[in-house]
Amino acid sequence: MKYLLLATLPLLMQPLQAEEQIDAGENLYKSRCGMCHQLPEPGMLTAGQWRIVLETMQKRMGHIEMPPLSREERERILGYLEQRAKGL
Ligand code: HEC
DSSP, X not given: OHHHHHHXXXXXXXXXXXXXXXXXXXXXXXXXXXXXXXXXXXGGSBHHHHHHHHHHHHHHHHHTTOOOOOHHHHHHHHHHHHHHSBOO
């Protein structure tokens, strides 16, 4: 249920041209960030905090020899999270 909400709500709120990129970011987020714990709610942190969290998670991925996020993957995930992040 929660996933359904997460997946549909943002689509209704996004301007059209950004949709595809955000979707790509969201898919990556789901595949890369839900392996070790449940997917955190994007609105729980600010854009700046997400940037820092991603650095930390990259290191954690390294600890278990999971391939790190490529620069492109990281930017896409951040793009998605920043759209949903809480304001300052
Ligand atoms: C290699 C395993 C692993 C992966 C992959 C991973 N995390 Fe984490 N994450 C952890 C661990 C371990 C913790 C700390 C313990 C916990 O909260 O479950 C954590 C905690 C968090 C927290 C809570 C704040 C904190 O720093 O403790 C957030 C937010 C988070 N992760 C986001 C992400 C995001 C976004 C991604 C994808 C880029 C991601 N995680 C991928 C292992 C991982």
